[in-house]
């Protein structure tokens with residue numbers, strides 16, 4: 001019996017009935033279990049893993065092995081969740097066969113339910129269709145696609161002129177045509193994202209693209225205030241866990257140095273007679 005909290009058809013029903021979809025990034029066991037317990041619809045093992053959790057400069061350094069390692073941890077933490085894993089840079093751009101094999105690894109050994117690819121040009125749409133034809137669900141991603149941020153002129157809003165706006169609409173439609181079950185719209189003007197969301201039958205999930213999308217995704221570390229780097233303007237920070245954690249760490253140091261930790265209640269007791277017996281056997285040397 002499948003007792004998953006939410007399935008891919010449920011996402012479509014949510015769109016049809018106007019209920020918003022939620023997705024959050026997860027890379028490790030502790031945060032993935034928290035996120036799953038909060039009741040999010042989808043967990044995304046994003047390749048933002050590279051910048052957020054591994055200290056890389058960009059997502060292009062993230063490897064298949066790293067995605068598999070983190071995807072498995074997320075699956076162990078959230079056995080019932082609908083998990084999407086990002087296909088890392090050059091794991092799907094080279095050939096259809098290699099893409100299918102890599103997508104298959106993320107599902108078979110990484111524990112993901114679906115994969116996400118970036119871009120929607122003819123080549124990527126064709127590769128996406130080939131992955132889907134093998135029975136692997138694919139989420140698309142258009143607009144600001146971080147794996148090609150250098151070519152897009154950096155991390156900035158996309159589709160502001162009519163030529164690029166039209167190209168992005170065409171890419172989103174091509175991904176839907178290829179069989180994607182959902183498409184992420186990253187850093188688009190709100191009206192463009194809303195336009196695409198109305199044209200697509202499958203749900204759109206926005207990040208930095210306004211409120212007209214069918215769902216929203218954020219990088220969990222950004223919304224929890226866990227990241228040392230600055231957060232993009234579109235992020236709403238719901239907590240300042242980095243500050244809370246820093247205070248807790250300083251308190252630990254002070255407690256150890258001032259001998260307040262460990263206290264009696266954090267230590268195990270033993271019959272004093274045993275220690276006296278040991279003292280008879282092991283004499284103090286100095």
Ligand code: KIV
Nearest residue numbers: 025046047048184217
């Ligand atoms: O890698 C990631 O976290 C993503 C989201 C920002 C959509 O692709």
